[in-house]
Amino acid sequence: MYDRIKGFRDFYPGEMSARREVIDDVEEVAQRYGFREIGTPALERTQMYADKSGEEIVEELYNFTDHGGREVAMTPELTPTVARMVVEKQQALSKPIKWVSSRPFWRYEAVQQGRFREFYQTNVDIFGSAEPIADAEILAYAADALTELGLTSDDFEFRVSHRDILGGLLESFDADVDTEAAIRAVDKRDKLAVGEYRALLGDAGLSEADAEAFDELLETEEENLDELVAATETERVENAVENLQNVLDATADLGARDYCTLSLDTARGLDYYTGVVFECFDTTGTVGRAVFGGGRYDDLIEGFGGQPTPAVGVALGMATLSLLCERAGVWPAETTTTDYYVLQVGDTRETAAGITRDLRERGHVVETDIAGRSFGAQLEYADSIGAETTVIVGEQDLADGNVTVKEMASGDQRQVPVDEFPESGERK
Amino acid sequence: MYDRIKGFRDFYPGEMSARREVIDDVEEVAQRYGFREIGTPALERTQMYADKSGEEIVEELYNFTDHGGREVAMTPELTPTVARMVVEKQQALSKPIKWVSSRPFWRYEAVQQGRFREFYQTNVDIFGSAEPIADAEILAYAADALTELGLTSDDFEFRVSHRDILGGLLESFDADVDTEAAIRAVDKRDKLAVGEYRALLGDAGLSEADAEAFDELLETEEENLDELVAATETERVENAVENLQNVLDATADLGARDYCTLSLDTARGLDYYTGVVFECFDTTGTVGRAVFGGGRYDDLIEGFGGQPTPAVGVALGMATLSLLCERAGVWPAETTTTDYYVLQVGDTRETAAGITRDLRERGHVVETDIAGRSFGAQLEYADSIGAETTVIVGEQDLADGNVTVKEMASGDQRQVPVDEFPESGERK
Incomplete structure (x- = not known):
């Protein structure tokens, strides 16, 4: 008689049991790392998202005017909410702040395999440390969460990059290039035909020759990062490469180095990232897109009116994670006992x-x-x-x-x- | 810089830790009873609520038109959603169906102590059994959940009634009385001045003398239920009294009889209840209103286009439950470890x-x-x-x-x- 809304799902007990097992595992690992659970609202001011991501984001929101005349949106992601919460109690909270939570989010997007309009994420964030070991702890947490589910280094890899390497490279070609637009182009590099991709770089202000040279530099292997620094001769790239290497070194101490691989064309679409960024991929390529991603966003808290507060985090999406687990044969049995x-x-x-x-x-x-x-x-x-x-x-x-x-x-x-x-x- | 929306809350780690402990306890007891977790969407068709509760409910909803032109509402309660889910897989599901879930709901209501616009409930339902033992299992579950939290029979009581006793009584005075309106009046009995309350009964079609006599019968003690049956001489009341007594007897087998007390003026506001209804109250009266409630709703599944399917359930609300736990000194410490x-x-x-x-x-x-x-x-x-x-x-x-x-x-x-x-x- 009544139909379910497109992109929203009902989970009956069998399937829910498997999901619960996975969410519990992922949360339990976070607890062992000392991440503390928080609870967050399902509605926020629409303006918060428009300010952070531009007015065009509103088309992707479940937004409306409530009966009290407030412009509100069902939260499409957690980061702005936790930023608001950090700002609100900045003085009272002892740093570093380490938070975790699992809950649904909502986006009015095209529905496809592994992408729904209502989707579940476990968000894990650290506020108050700019040290490479903080980035490494996020990477190590993500690796431990996946291995807890039964996944191995044969199943997944973290493709790690640094926003300032991309930004610094672009600047070194042309100080007037639209860095954000170029990074968004890089983010789509794997999904586009070469011509389309190069055209986007052109729109961002890179000449054809520069775009080609830039693209070649993106292929730099980890052992040749020094050559990249030498080629660009900018302090920004030099510092970024050093930071990235320090983060990778720190993941070694935490046992997560094997899961990490340099991948300079990993850009993450979101504009608020400022440092190391990474995406988790299915090593077999069966799951064709990023399983999840994360990175450093040191400017957001200040942008929300707080004290400058470095931040780094990751959001594990259940929809793509379940595809990876199914592909690897470790998705729990969908039965109740x-x-x-x-x-x-x-x-x-x-x-x-x-x-x-x-x-x-x-x-x-x-x-x-x-x-x-x-x-x-x-x-x-x-x-x-x-x-x-x-x-x-x-x-x-x-x-x-x-x-x-x-x-x-x-x-x-x-x-x-x-x-x-x-x-x-x-x-x- | 950005403010939280009125009636919505942020839970920082200390408070969240206590809430998580309580939710985990309440869910774990449900699991031991064989209730199976389900996952449900945050949005449904607005029409579903308007059909079930009348167009006036829409004023209390967070409802809107989505970017695809759908009239949708953030779910104000779980019952219509689980009814929809039962109807959708009616043939495939083995009966009785026993489901549990914990999640937020949303209502645009006046904010007061223990009432927020975003509120958390654990819903526990049984579909497919009309037997008194099913009602009793819901009552026993609720009692076990509360005692698991450290509450005792000194702290809470379940005031139990039966919709058909109220309905049958009203009919016995006047076949033309608006039963639903009168029951809604009874639901507000404790909150209204006698004059206002009697006026509502008058609006529902009861004469002044009948209203007074009806009101007196509501005070009937458990040991005198037979007199009530004799006084009304209707089969409807007779059957309802028998059913209620059978449910109370069954709670004895399940160890929950001590928590149950007859209270004919417990009506539950919602129109869809059809049999035994109950509300949990703080015995000290410090928490001034019902902590939570539940009951039997045998007609809803058929009303949603399914096969006739009896149903009974309870929804534990975290906001009022936390007030009761705090009053009784059993709310967990709000600290992380x-x-x-x-x-x-x-x-x-x-x-x-x-x-x-x-x-x-x-x-x-x-x-x-x-x-x-x-x-x-x-x-x-x-x-x-x-x-x-x-x-x-x-x-x-x-x-x-x-x-x-x-x-x-x-x-x-x-x-x-x-x-x-x-x-x-x-x-x-």
Whole structure:
């Protein structure tokens, strides 16, 4: 009768169980790193996004005027919200601030595989440290989160770059080039035909020869970064290369170096990045676009009216992450599990209810009859919910002081005195 | 620079930690009952709410026209969404369907203590059973969830009623009375002056004498329900009283009877309830209104175009629940905890990073220096995040093959050979 809205999804228990397992893993790793969970609102002022990303972003928002006349938008990303929160309590919060949260976001975009209008992200951010070790901790967190899910260095790689290398290179060709436009072009480099891409660089102000030379420099290998510095002779590139190398060195201490690879054409589309940026890719290429990305954004807090506060973060998107996990064969089984079904036949409800309560108090997942069903129908239901064990509480058995404990997989069943069930060791 | 929207909240780590603990407890109890988590969208068709609750509900919605011309609303409650989901997969889902989910909802309402425009609920529902034991399981779940939080029967009570007792009583006075309007009046009984309340009953079609007699019958005690049946002489009231008594009996088997008390003037405002309804109240009265409520809504699925499917559920609201927990002194401490801080001084980064990784792999919450700070500043930070233990990795110590392990509460510290730390038993 009513239809779901395009780009929004319902998650039934099987699929939800797998998603929950993945989100829990990713969050638990963040907790071990000392990231603290925050809770954030679903609506913010539309102006906040327009100021940060330009008026054209509004076309991609679920924005509206509320009944009180406020111009509001359903949050399309977390970063502006956490920036607002940092500014609001800047004095009270001890630095570095390390925050994590998982929740949906909303964008009015074209729906495609791995991209929905309602999408879930786990955002992990550090505020208050400009040190390379902070960038490295974000990279190491992301690597640990993925390996916790069962992924290995055969499955994914982090393509790491630095905004100031790109910016400095562009400047070294022509001080008047529109750096942001050129970086946006680089961000689309893999998706465009060479001609289109070069045309965008031209629009940004690079001559044809410069564009070609620039493009060649983007291919610089990690061991030749010094040559790149020598070629450009700018302090900006020199500092950026040093910073990038320091970050990569720090990832080695944290055990994440193997996942990182230099990739100067990794630009990240968002204008607010200022330093190291990175994107996670499926090494097999089956998942054709970035699984997620992150980087350093040192100017945003000040732009939001706060004290200058360096920041670095990453946002793991569930939609693309699930594609990668599925491709690698580590997406959890989409089934729910049940420890016990307590089957009740005849006038045994009180005893059955007592056993059910006992088992639940011990932490087991337990269902029992709440629909007044026959023996056969209950057994069928116990099977349908994947019950490991069915405890049959029957009148006859009970008269003899017993219940029947049936292991569903093997079909084995045994009689157990009712006052010895559940066994005292039977604790989840 | 940017302000938060009225009625929406930011949760910083301390408060969020307490909320997470409460939500986790409430969800874990639901899982033990065999309720399965689902995930649901934040937007639905506005029409769905207008059809279900009348056009006037739209004034309370965050509704708008999206960029594709759809009339949509941010979900003000879960019930219509789960009804839609049940209808969509009615054939595939094995019954009874037992679902749980925790998430925010949104209503454009007056903001007051314990009521926000963005509010969090844990919704727990059973579809496919009309049996009293299903109602009882919902009540028992709610009671177990609250006792899991540390609340006792001294803290809360469930005031239980039945829509058909109210409806049948009203009919017995006057077949033409507007039952829904009268029930809405009863729902406001405690909040209105007697005159106003009686006037609403009058508007619904009850004469003054009937209103007074009706009102007196609402005070009927549990042991006198038979008299109520005798007084009205209608099958509808008789059946409803029997059903209510069966539900209360079933709560006894499930250990929840002590929390339930008959309260015929508990009406629940929502029109879709059809059978047993209940509200949870603070027994001390300090929290002045219902903490949460629930009940049976057997007609909704059919109303949404599905097969007739009985349903019963409850929605625990975090805002009022936190008021009750605070009043009862069981709201969790609003602090975050840290197992280890790994303090790094001099050229010891590699070793410190290795210890940090080891401890995290063992499941501990561990922070280390990511801001290039001095010994003193690090120790101060370790203190500010409530680290239980600080592991000091210093150059001098390390030259001797040691680290210093400092217990922060006592100040005790001891030297431990670096290759014996963390101790092998040191697993969370």
